[in-house]
Every structure is written in C-alpha cells, then in structure tokens.
Amino acid sequence: MKEYSFGAVRAIRNEHVSASAVPDFLSVAGTKNARRVHRALSVYEPTPLVRLDGLAQRLGVKAVFVKDESKRFGLNAFKALGGLYSLFCLICRELEIDAQTATFEDLKKPGLLEKIRTMTFVTTTDGNHGRGVAWAAHQLGCEAHVYMPVGSSPARAEAIRAFGAECVITNAGYDDTVRMTAGLAAEHGWFLVQDTSWPGYTDVPTWIVQGYTTMAEEAATQLEAAGFAAPTHVFVQAGVGAMAGGVTGYLAARYDGRRPKFIAVEPENMACIYRSAQVNDGEPHAAIDTGDTIMAGLNCGEPCTIAWPVLRDYCSWYVACPDYVAANGMRLLAAPLAGDPQVISGESGAVTAGLLAEVCGQENCAELKKMMGLDETSVILLFSTEGDTDPAGWERIVHRGAYPAPF
Ligand SMILES: Cc1ncc(COP(=O)(O)O)c(C=O)c1O
Numbered sequence: 001m002k003e004y005s006f007g008a009v010r011a012i013r014n015e016h017v018s019a020s021a022v023p024d025f026l027s028v029a030g031t032k033n034a035r036r037v038h039r040a041l042s043v044y045e046p047t048p049l050v051r052l053d054g055l056a057q058r059l060g061v062k063a064v065f066v067k068d069e070s071k072r073f074g075l076n077a078f079k080a081l082g083g084l085y086s087l088f089c090l091i092c093r094e095l096e097i098d099a100q101t102a103t104f105e106d107l108k109k110p111g112l113l114e115k116i117r118t119m120t121f122v123t124t125t126d127g128n129h130g131r132g133v134a135w136a137a138h139q140l141g142c143e144a145h146v147y148m149p150v151g152s153s154p155a156r157a158e159a160i161r162a163f164g165a166e167c168v169i170t171n172a173g174y175d176d177t178v179r180m181t182a183g184l185a186a187e188h189g190w191f192l193v194q195d196t197s198w199p200g201y202t203d204v205p206t207w208i209v210q211g212y213t214t215m216a217e218e219a220a221t222q223l224e225a226a227g228f229a230a231p232t233h234v235f236v237q238a239g240v241g242a243m244a245g246g247v248t249g250y251l252a253a254r255y256d257g258r259r260p261k262f263i264a265v266e267p268e269n270m271a272c273i274y275r276s277a278q279v280n281d282g283e284p285h286a287a288i289d290t291g292d293t294i295m296a297g298l299n300c301g302e303p304c305t306i307a308w309p310v311l312r313d314y315c316s317w318y319v320a321c322p323d324y325v326a327a328n329g330m331r332l333l334a335a336p337l338a339g340d341p342q343v344i345s346g347e348s349g350a351v352t353a354g355l356l357a358e359v360c361g362q363e364n365c366a367e368l369k370k371m372m373g374l375d376e377t378s379v380i381l382l383f384s385t386e387g388d389t390d391p392a393g394w395e396r397i398v399h400r401g402a403y404p405a406p407f
Contacts, residue, residue: 001280004371007364008406009355010268010320012277013371018313021256025206026249026310031213033100034085038214040103041084047071047215049222054337059360061378063228066333066353067219068343070387073135076159077297077349077386078215078243079195080132083123085211086193086204087136091116093203094191107140116140122190124148124181126174126239126296127156127389129195134165145190147181149174153296153390173291175301196240196304205242205306212246219381220254231260231381233374235352238264238273238311239300243385245307252314260381261316261373265352267293271320272303273311278318284308294323294393294403297348297386317372321355323347327403329354333384334398346394349386356380 002013024030038044048071052064069078084104091107092099095115107116120143123133130146137144144165148157152169160167170177178194182201185192197205223231234251236244241264248262264273272287279285284303293299303311311318329350333343345353359365360374374380388394396402 001277003278004368006368007358007362008322009325009358009365009368010274011368012274012318014277014316014318017316020313022249022253023310025210026213026246027253028250031210031217031250034210035214035217037085037088037104038081040105042105043073046218046222049219049226050341050343051226052336052340054340055332058337059357060376061360061374061380062376063379064356065219065223065231065379065381066343067215067381067383069215069349069383069385070344075131075135076389077128077131078212078383079128080135081214082195082208082211082242083129083132083193084136086207087121087133089207090191090193090204091119094119113140117142120145120188120190121193122146122181122185123193123195124174124178125160126152126299127159128297128386130160130165130167131156131163133193134160134163137165138163145184147177149177149299153393155390155392156296159389173301174299195242196300196302197306199305202306205304209242209246209304209307212243213250215383216247216250217254219383220251223381228379230255230258231379233261233263233372233378234381235263235265235356236383237298237348237351237385238266239298239348240302240304241273241307241311242304244273245304245310247383248314249310259314262314263317263319263372264311264315265319265321265355267295267298267326267351268320268322269293270299270301272301273308274318274320276303276308276312282312294347295326295351296390298351319355321351321358324403324405325354325358326351327354327397328357328405330394330397332357343384344387344394345384346386346389347397349384352382353384356382
C-alpha cells in the first residue's frame with residue numbers, strides 16, 4: 001500500500017489487487033435469490049441509470065453513469081434493498097419457510113402473519129437503513145425499534161416514525177449505539193437487523209450485503225443496454241463498507257476477466273476502510289478520526305467484518321476526502337451541465353461524484369487522475385445512494401452554498 005496526498009484528498013493505492021475468484025456469497029449465482037425476492041415486490045422497479053455526457057466531456061472521460069437510488073421503493077435511498085431482504089430471510093429461517101422459493105408477499109398469508117407479528121425487530125441507523133427496516137416491518141404489521149446516534153437529523157428520525165416504528169436518538173456515537181442495540185435485542189428477545197457484521201454476528205449482515213447487490217446488477221444490465229460491456233472505474237462510498245463490499249464483490253464476479261478499478265471513498269473524519277488499508281495487516285481496523293462529517297450515512301467507525309476482505313482484495317484505491325467534496329457533488333448533480341439530467345443527491349450519495357470532479361477537474365489532483373488511469377477511454381459508474389434524505393441540509397448546501405470548496 002502506498003499513501004498519497006493531493007490537495008485535500010488522501011489516497012492509498014492497493015498494489016496487490018487480487019485476481020482471485022470472488023467469495024460465493026457475492027457471486028452472480030450466490031446473489032440471485034436477493035434479486036428474485038426484490039423483483040417479486042409489487043413496488044419493484046429498477047432505479048434509473050443516469051448518463052451525464054456533459055460532465056464526461058468536461059472531465060475528459062468517455063462516459064459517466066450515476067445510478068439514482070433516490071428512486072428506490074419511494075424511500076429516497078438504496079438501503080431498503082438490504083433491510084427488506086434480511087428481514088425476509090430472518091423470518092423464513094425462524095418459521096422454517098423456504099427462503100429460496102417464498103416471496104415477501106407470501107409472508108402476508110393468514111396463519112403465517114399472526115406468527116410473524118410476534119417478532120419484534122430492532123436496529124441502529126444513521127437514517128436510511130432504519131427507514132428500510134421500519135418500512136419492511138410495517139408491511140407485516142410488526143413492531144420495530146430504531147436507534148440513531150447523537151446528532152442525527154430529526155427529519156430522518158421522523159421519516160422512520162412515519163412507518164410506525166419507535167425511533168430514539170441516543171447520546172452515543174454510531175458504533176456505541178450499535179452495541180447498545182445488540183444488548184437490547186438480547187435482553188428483550190428482539191430480532192437484531194444490523195447492517196454491519198462482527199465476529200459471531202454474520203448471517204443477517206450477509207443477507208443485507210447480498211440485498212445491496214441488486215442495484216449493482218441493475219446498473220450492469222443498464223450499462224449493457226446502453227452499449228457498454230463494462231465500466232472501467234466504479235466509485236463506491238463506504239460507511240461500514242457493507243454496500244461497497246457488496247457492489248465491489250458482485251461486479252468483480254460479474255466482470256471477471258475484465259474487472260474495473262474499484263475505488264472506496266470515505267469522509268476524511270471517519271474513514272475505517274481507509275484506516276484498515278493504512279494499517280495493512282489484512283485485518284479490519286476502527287477509524288481513529290473525530291467523526292465530524294456531513295456524510296451521516298458514512299459516519300461509521302468500525303468496518304463490517306464480512307465486507308472488509310472484499311474491499312481489501314479487490315479495491316485499487318481507498319480515498320478519504322473532506323466534506324466540501326460531498327457538498328460539491330450535491331451541487332454538481334443538482335445543477336448539471338446543459339443537456340445532462342438532474343440527480344437529487346444527499347451528502348453520502350454525492351461524495352463519489354464530488355470526488356470524480358475533484359480528481360478529474362482540479363490541477364492539484366492531475367497526478368492522481370493519471371495514476372487512477374482516468375482518461376478519455378474511461379467509463380465511470382457512480383452510485384448516488386440517497387436523495388435529499390435531510391431536506392434542510394440539502395437546501396443549505398445546494399441553494400445556500402454551505403461547505404464551499406477552498407480556493
Ligand atoms: C446514503 C448512504 N450511502 C452509503 C452508505 C454506506 O453504506 P455502508 O454503511 O454499508 O458502508 C449509507 C449507510 O447508511 C447510506 O445511508
């Protein structure tokens with residue numbers, strides 16, 4: 001691993017990207033059931049893959065595609081892909097239903113529903129995951145308790161309560177709130193639906209990571225329909241890294257033999273994947289940062305233990321960037337160049353677009369652009385993982401220019 005600084009962007013290059021086969025649970029076959037369950041939902045529709053030709057031209061690359069997850073299930077973020085699928089698998093396991101053939105709709109059958117309603121679900125969230133879990137539990141009439149770390153946006157808490165869940169903002173940070181929630185689950189016999197793993201807690205997060213791969217599969221299929229056999233670069237933002245791990249693993253499997261470069265992106269003040277790459281002993285490591293960031297969904301200090309090995313093995317770069325990069329990404333997507341469609345993207349959703357613009361557009365990143373192999377042949381895939389999930393924050397940043405870039 002080699003570490004670099006370019007302006008305010010810090011980057012670590014992985015000099016030993018693995019060409020090995022992807023672990024089974026993220027292979028094309030291993031993730032098929034998640035797609036089957038999602039596609040059977042009445043609300044299912046692939047989210048748009050938006051093409052930004054004006055931006056591509058401006059940045060000197062061949063094409064830029066943004067997967068717009070603000071359109072997912074009407075929930076304004078991708079996270080319910082994992083929340084719903086894991087809840088489904090958990091219920092199937094508990095009630096001995098065949099998860100490989102049943103659908104979420106099947107769970108609503110009389111006789112079954114009464115048993116399911118005795119189950120109570122609990123989770124910690126910085127917003128989007130908890131909303132997905134509350135939404136899925138609500139459809140079955142189940143009780144859900146959702147805990148949010150100190151400083152969480154009241155608007156995000158309200159969006160969770162709208163699905164009938166109890167939602168409490170705690171006095172602790174994200175990782176301590178996760179520990180508290182796991183304790184409550186054990187104490188009350190509640191079912192923990194956490195979107196990160198640790199030794200001894202891997203089944204639910206494995207289903208969650210598999211659930212996230214649906215958006216990668218959709219993107220790959222949409223890219224093919226647009227005439228692109230594969231992207232050359234995929235930027236994935238990371239909190240605990242579950243989403244980045246799922247997307248990276250699935251796409252590394254799908255594009256075996258012509259794998260794109262994967263770039264994991266985090267806020268500089270909470271970068272546990274970056275930290276793990278920096279320590280470079282193969283193990284996941286907690287961030288040593290302040291946690292002061294506007295990227296609420298990425299404000300997680302401890303890597304997901306099942307996702308980390310995927311990111312360790314298949315990512316070419318690990319990047320830590322300041323908040324203004326995310327804010328720039330939000331503005332860039334909200335006010336696109338002439339001819340490009342608009343994407344409404346929140347702080348955690350837009351950081352990869354902001355980073356791409358920084359690397360390709362700023363003189364002090366020219367060397368990084370070259371090292372990343374970004375040029376006129378590059379086809380870039382980004383995931384805008386949320387819309388304006390904190391509308392007041394979106395307004396402050398996009399319309400009032402908060403978190404400006406330094407000049
Ligand atoms: C909008 C958004 N993007 C990305 C992430 C990161 O996902 P993960 O924690 O799996 O790394 C989150 C997590 O909550 C999120 O809400």
